[in-house]
Amino acid sequence: MALTFFGLLLVTFLIGRVVPVDPVLAAIGDRASHDTYEQVRREMGLDLPLWQQFASYVLQVLKGELGKSVLTANTVVDDIKRVFPATMELATTATLFGVAFGVPMGVVAAVNQGRWPDQIVRLLGLFGYSMPVFWLGLMGLLLFYGILDIAAAPGRVDFANLDVVETWSGLILLDSALQGEWEVFFDALHHLILPAAVLGYLSLAYISRMTRSFMLEQLRQEYVTTARVKGLSEARVIWRHALGNVMVPLITVIALSYANLLEGSVLTETVFAWPGLGQYLTASLLAADMNAVLGATIVVGAIFIGINLLSDLLYRLVDPRAK
């Protein structure tokens, strides 16, 4: 875990080193004299051996310093704090969507193995694995916004509702509900549904497929037969006994799909003009703002690693056999 994070820092450090942009020139411009150049180079620590530069880089990151963004003139940490809640809101809603539909679909598919419900779920899953998420988003916009006109335009709220709610948590649904701004709340919800459904479809594909295979395994077990012989209703056997045991490995799957959504959100946010981490990352990329790019990469990577670790711990907590 710590090693993985160390590896992440090493990779971002090396990426930062191979950029064809000279950081000294970027800071002082190309008209400065040679002496100034040498002085700034020393001040930035670029004359030190590579391993010393890396060590000071690690120390900096551990202290929570990711440098300044050239694009926004803020520190990268402040920028990320500002944009991250939007991504979290999107990814969380999408995961809820994926779990709410994916788990029942997987169960139904497993119970009807080989028959038409199973085929439909399998096909929906395959489509989800093969669909470019940015294209799905555009098609959603075209259909629900352009033609049917029931979805909201891209963005997080309507223009009139911008900055109505004070930023407390940054989660606009939570903030507007706490402050009693129900109009903003429903507007934000309206804007959230389509991008969350698009992104949630990806996790639905993954979750339903995994639920199906876990369920198939459980339904072959002897305790299921015992429960049936005892005269329990089929619904109880499936939804309580079998699904109850599936929940444990499912936690890992859901956590992993949540981490994957953070990544999928980069493309979705671009399509839906969603002011989150993904859009921040792409905007910085196109402006070659390396501090911001590497900072965002570190943050997403760290969350990714953290979620992996958390799901491992949860698994051990819930499943006594894993101890």
Added chain:
Amino acid sequence: MTQLRAWLTADTPVSRNHARAIQAYLSWRALASNPLTMIGLLIVVALVVFATLAPMLAPQSPVAQDLTQRFIAPGTQYLFGTDEFGRDILSRILYGARVTLYIVVLVAVTAAPVGLLVGTVSGYFGGWVDAALMRITDIFLAFPRLILALAFVSALGPGIENAVLAIALTAWPPYARIARAETLTIRTSDFIAAARLQGASGFRIVVGHVVPLCSSSLIVRVTLDMAGVILTAAGLGFLGLGAQPPLAEWGAMVSSGRRYLLDYWWVATIPGLAIFVVSLGFNLLGDGLRDVLDPKSS
């Protein structure tokens, strides 16, 4: 014909090549019995054919602009319509197949051998070699793929070669894991012990005996992965970090058509459909291959 079939289904092969032919024929029959797999195979073959024959099949040049012919809807004149520069979308899709195939092949021939080598060496030699190689694999495995590819491309500069490099760098770890798991079960086999007793070197055993046995599960995984590679490459193209204009690349085509989505739906829709169909093709083929080559994991 019947003679050939009898030869191919004989239960007593007379030579090594005969046995191989029987094996291949039976696998093919199992593969062909699944219609979805055949659809997948058809899509992949079509991709290869279209990409190779693009200059012959394309009605127009993929880059020829004609501003008097902008935004013509799909129809008899232009099958898939024209884009904002009056370019024929069908021709651009056909040429775009070349870019997609190029990326897929390049990633497959770089990432798969690296993963295979790391995994087999790690599994066969064990000890500190294994520990070190698996740590590195774990580190790369824990990275979010698209984000890392984004960071790489931003550092190296946009372009197809750099996109391929970035994707390949993030694609090999799962192959190493699979190859290692297979190697661990193979290396305790009697025939490996026999080879060792005959004095074969570690290198010879890995390359001559272990690698061939790992390849079938690896082929399945690579085929399934190609769908993801296509999506990642298209995503990079969509963000403007893949192939650069005026080269026809499907993701970039969706991106440029996006501005006209509500008025001229086909400009963004059709290239996206192409990405979806090809990616689906690899998924269907991969699923079918897994059922035939690697039944235990399905």
